[in-house]
Amino acid sequence: MIEVDSVSKTFGALKAIDGLSLKVEDGTFCTLVGPSGCGKSTLLRMINAMIAPDTGRISLRGADIATLPPDQLRRGIGYVIQSVGLFPHWTVADNILTVPRLLRWPKEKCAKRLDEIVALTEVDPAWLSRYPRQLSGGQQQRIGVARALAGDPDIILMDEPFSALDPPSRASLQAAMRRIHAQSKKTIIFVTHDIDEALKLGTQIVLLNKGRIAQTGTPQEILARPKDEFVETFIGGTAPRLRLLDFEPVSTRMRPETNVQAPPIFADASLKDALNLMLSESCAMLAVQDRDGRRVGTLTVADLIEAPHGS
């Protein structure tokens, strides 16, 4: 567990982080989101001791990070910095293997890990012998992500890791991060200023404003119950009610009737898929089936608007 306890950090006259407390349980995919300058990078960099808090403490698995040797601590935490920061005099392969080599992994293990990471992050093997300056900004960013994951850390800090990627590459790396998270149950803290990306990836969303937490919770909680006007405005552009349909399966809203004929949908599909199917089939009703194809109920457009009684 990562525990941030009443932490403040002031730069000159500016309070970048203002008495902030936060708990991130093991295995959480935590997305830190907020407007530019709200303190996301500062908070992230305090977790790997790159910035020391003025007051308060940060602990990792119960140990105050100020008491741990910083290089040991950081070798166990994957880190993608906002400005990418590949080493210009090292090849892409050497860049990726930075942490495994700092950890003195044997040669064969490094080679094996390189293959795994290349596959996982969809790095073109032809890039491996190139130098960073020979890659585009988006390609460099992908290597930055590969480098952060290479040492197989339990905690991964990512500072706007996909900001320079084109939409298809971004989607595929987002999917890769989700896969990594689902398979390994790593703790990921992911900074983005894109609320859409935050909602898509996060199991816990932390909305930051002026160095304080405006709201934290699951995507559903944030979408369904924005705490104040700031949160409301921030999520406003995402069509929050529509977005919420993404998180709820058809089974929670269906009625038990099984005799009406209608286009079929699976009970574990999301309400958003259901709405989309209704729109594309131009019908107000769907026949709900389980995965074996057995009819289990009916969903009407009215049920999308308001949950039927007794379900």
Add this chain to the structure above:
Amino acid sequence: MEAEAQSPGARAAHWPFFLLLTVFLAAVFLMPSTAPLFHWLFPDLLRPVYTRASFFELTVAHCELVFASTAVAAFIGIGTALYVTRQSGKEFLPLVSALAAIGQTFPPVAVLALAIPLLGYGAAPTLVALVLYSTLPILEATIAGLYAVPGSARDAALGLGFSPAGLLWRIELPLAAPFIFAGLRNATIINIGTATIGSSVGALSLGSPILEGLSASNPAYVIEGAIVVSLLAVVVDRAFETLEQALN
């Protein structure tokens, strides 16, 4: 001195290194046999070729002065630059940078004159003057090189768990190396020129024929010394360039 030594180097840069080396060695070893030439140029001179020491001896002594002083200067210059760019020495950086900039406008002859009362005559004051003078370009180049290391690379290195020493050896120094190398090259060429002045305080160097030629009104000696020194500068400069290309 620097400009004089470098401009022929730059012009001849495309000459293959070994051709230049051959010309230089020929000048060193075949100087005695040029007597008829200098006799024809300066018919009034009794001894048209400098013979108090062989040009080989002079060249070796000259190179010893240059090598020793540049090595010490590199040690001091790089060491100081590293110190003032670390956390612990940061407060001295403005002072040291200013000193390095101002120090290079100070004429080497003046340094030499100031060193004599302390160290007497001979190679010692010459070495001190050369070290003092050539430390500055190395110092300046090393600081510039360390400053040219991208902040993001430094940041990433620390963030991924490099120790301060690891950061220095594996990221900062390799990235600053081209600058440091340029500083060493500059300092060496400056020293090759400046070492000639050492002969005015009794150090043996390729300046010996030049100074004796000046005091005894023997222009042939001056020309002979000057030719060998310039060729030495060109050859060494070219050697640095070749090495630089090999390292890239």
